[in-house]
Amino acid sequence: MQYQFLTEDQRGLIEMIRDFGKKEVQPYQSEWDDKGIFPKEAVEHAFELGFHVLDVPEEYGGPGLDYLTTMMCVEEINRSCTAIAPTIIGASIAAKLVELGGTPEQKQYFYDRVLNGAYTGMSITEPGAGSDAASMRTMAVRDGDEYVLNGTKCFASNGGIAEMMVVFAVTDKGKRSHGISAFIVETDRPGYIVGKEENKLGFRCSNTVGITFDDCRIPASNLIGVENEGFRLTMQTLDRGRVKVGASAVGYAQAAIDYATEYAKTREQFGKRICDFEGIQFMLADMEAGTEAARQAVYYAARLIDAGLPSSRAAAIAKLIATDNAMKVTTDAVQIFGGYGLCKDYPVEMLFRDAKVLQIVEGTNQIQRMIIGRDMCR
Amino acid sequence: MDFRLTEDQESIRELAAKFAKEVCAPEVETIEAEHRFPIETFRKFSEVGLYSVNFDEEYGGIGKDALAEVIVVEELTKASLSHAAAFQINRACAGLIDEVGSPEQKAKYLPWMIENGIPGSVCITESGAGSDAASMRTMAVRDGDDWILNGTKCFITGAGVSELYIVCAQTDRELGAKGITLFIVDPSTPGFSIGKIENKMGLVGSQTGEVILQDVRVPGENVLGEVGKGFKYVMANLDGARIGTAAQGLGTAEAALDLAIKYSKERVQFGRPISKFQGIQWYLAEMATKVDSAKWMIYHAAWLKNEGLPFSKEAAMAKLYGTTIGREVVNTALQIHGGYGYMKDYPLERMYRDVRITEIYEGTSEIQKVVIAGQLLR
Numbered sequence: 001m002q003y004q005f006l007t008e009d010q011r012g013l014i015e016m017i018r019d020f021g022k023k024e025v026q027p028y029q030s031e032w033d034d035k036g037i038f039p040k041e042a043v044e045h046a047f048e049l050g051f052h053v054l055d056v057p058e059e060y061g062g063p064g065l066d067y068l069t070t071m072m073c074v075e076e077i078n079r080s081c082t083a084i085a086p087t088i089i090g091a092s093i094a095a096k097l098v099e100l101g102g103t104p105e106q107k108q109y110f111y112d113r114v115l116n117g118a119y120t121g122m123s124i125t126e127p128g129a130g131s132d133a134a135s136m137r138t139m140a141v142r143d144g145d146e147y148v149l150n151g152t153k154c155f156a157s158n159g160g161i162a163e164m165m166v167v168f169a170v171t172d173k174g175k176r177s178h179g180i181s182a183f184i185v186e187t188d189r190p191g192y193i194v195g196k197e198e199n200k201l202g203f204r205c206s207n208t209v210g211i212t213f214d215d216c217r218i219p220a221s222n223l224i225g226v227e228n229e230g231f232r233l234t235m236q237t238l239d240r241g242r243v244k245v246g247a248s249a250v251g252y253a254q255a256a257i258d259y260a261t262e263y264a265k266t267r268e269q270f271g272k273r274i275c276d277f278e279g280i281q282f283m284l285a286d287m288e289a290g291t292e293a294a295r296q297a298v299y300y301a302a303r304l305i306d307a308g309l310p311s312s313r314a315a316a317i318a319k320l321i322a323t324d325n326a327m328k329v330t331t332d333a334v335q336i337f338g339g340y341g342l343c344k345d346y347p348v349e350m351l352f353r354d355a356k357v358l359q360i361v362e363g364t365n366q367i368q369r370m371i372i373g374r375d376m377c378r
Numbered sequence: 379m380d381f382r383l384t385e386d387q388e389s390i391r392e393l394a395a396k397f398a399k400e401v402c403a404p405e406v407e408t409i410e411a412e413h414r415f416p417i418e419t420f421r422k423f424s425e426v427g428l429y430s431v432n433f434d435e436e437y438g439g440i441g442k443d444a445l446a447e448v449i450v451v452e453e454l455t456k457a458s459l460s461h462a463a464a465f466q467i468n469r470a471c472a473g474l475i476d477e478v479g480s481p482e483q484k485a486k487y488l489p490w491m492i493e494n495g496i497p498g499s500v501c502i503t504e505s506g507a508g509s510d511a512a513s514m515r516t517m518a519v520r521d522g523d524d525w526i527l528n529g530t531k532c533f534i535t536g537a538g539v540s541e542l543y544i545v546c547a548q549t550d551r552e553l554g555a556k557g558i559t560l561f562i563v564d565p566s567t568p569g570f571s572i573g574k575i576e577n578k579m580g581l582v583g584s585q586t587g588e589v590i591l592q593d594v595r596v597p598g599e600n601v602l603g604e605v606g607k608g609f610k611y612v613m614a615n616l617d618g619a620r621i622g623t624a625a626q627g628l629g630t631a632e633a634a635l636d637l638a639i640k641y642s643k644e645r646v647q648f649g650r651p652i653s654k655f656q657g658i659q660w661y662l663a664e665m666a667t668k669v670d671s672a673k674w675m676i677y678h679a680a681w682l683k684n685e686g687l688p689f690s691k692e693a694a695m696a697k698l699y700g701t702t703i704g705r706e707v708v709n710t711a712l713q714i715h716g717g718y719g720y721m722k723d724y725p726l727e728r729m730y731r732d733v734r735i736t737e738i739y740e741g742t743s744e745i746q747k748v749v750i751a752g753q754l755l756r
Contacts, residue, residue: 034577130716132647155717199722201730269510279744331705331734338508338738339533342579349579356712356730357720364716366657 078251460583
């Protein structure tokens, strides 16, 4: 992170996050990860400090940070508080959708609870609807002043622990993306059934579940925005979500660089520190250069969002570059650690497993390429 | 140039493939859950004759055939890397006895190990001596006809499972690499103990741990080969072993490619199987091209070895490339599976964790480059 352009406030925030991670996450995260423990206490403390509501507007009680500053913080959350980062980011993405599409009452309702520490998450994906999200089958049928939800979602982040979920469902069958709506679903409603908790390669301290909706009734007032406009809404939030995943990836890469550089400076082989070998220096230099480029792509997309300018292509580029870079950098960090890199005593093997999911979530990198390519060829 | 395999090689492939499918594959889940070395299967390698490819007839083999060995490793890896690694454990231990042992040592150990399926380990690495193996500190001091060994070895494959250990120790520290000697050590000898067993990211069916030697008394007859030549022996053995490790990368890549082809034909998104999208087709084409290039590089290195021609450079190149593409192809195959690939319900999650070690053990990729460049600049 280049410090010279940061404001006092930005610096203060980043240092606060860094201190928190050092004290409350880093000493324990290897055990949490190994055993797949959900670190409730650390997450809830991070919520109290407001890590998940950084860009919630001031009028709803949030700090109302601009998106660029939020991304700087997201990077630091992922770098310093790696194991709890996915839960925090998952919650913040749901909040953003309500902010963009919700009525003032919905925002107040949602944020009151979120600012009080409620877990939230978003659920779009279904077993048959991954990259092709518009082919979802979960239905929401209007019945008087209620909607009745039926269907099955999968890979829902925070779905098993959240108090409220933002759920996407079909309201006009056959219209694909023009027939999908978004709803706030309180998870204590009858018919919200938490299914299988996934056992994952990485993100092992976060909650990922299947959800079944079995005649789950919600008040019509829980519809976010206008009926059948859900997909458009998610496309807007996805831009933001993608930049956020990009910022997360920069945080992962930075953490891997930190560990690898420290190790290369202390590990001696052939009578000298391995960082004194040119081959290792070149690897470190590539890691640093790639990460700095990714960071700037993320910041650029965040600035576009802050300026209210079209950001889809820049967001897709930021997500693509930053997550591919994180994959490469965490791979190289393991390599610099050699055999130690694969042992759970060091955090780089966790970073390597975690980084992989970043290439998949919020639109696979293949979908990002599609977005960029189509935008170029319009 | 004749690219055809011999009849013997074809039949050993059939045997290995059948064994991998019928014996290894069904137990992979248990091995993963229990982190256990598959000792029963290991013994069956001998029973069904898979070990025969590494040894001469008088010790229960069919004559050494490096290409046949590659084929066996390739096929076993398709079940799991843990199985392939188990198979190869004796290529180092029994292999070294075969290569440099006295007739008495060969007669005493080889039939016992090969016919009964007794695992043995070679102990080279120390916490401070990884890539720079010659900087090891384990000492052997002469005492009458015996030697007294002291030191700690780490990352020893088979630690705690093996019934025989070959320990690399300094017998003359001033001579550096030329002062290293090999000792055959019976683990029941007083002072021999197993330390920490590593908790690894992948290859969990291969037990990896510390071997601790405290005043371990070894009779003079257990010196393997000549005093002071241990490093040379180990390096020569490693040349051959690298072809096998390359085959691990290849086998993993072949299995991953098969899975990716199958999944892309079944998975429907945007109204058609994803295999109909050119983006996915090109990934598959790139993967297959990598697999084929690696395969012929590896087979060529094995062929050179069989012909008695120099093969160090080719083995290093095959290992560098075969393991690199192993990781790359698994990564792309997981990506093609999207979120499902990240879950433990699909084998790619394990393959992704497993394959990473191939770029590190038996000489890191960086050490392979040192070997290759050394040959180029001679």
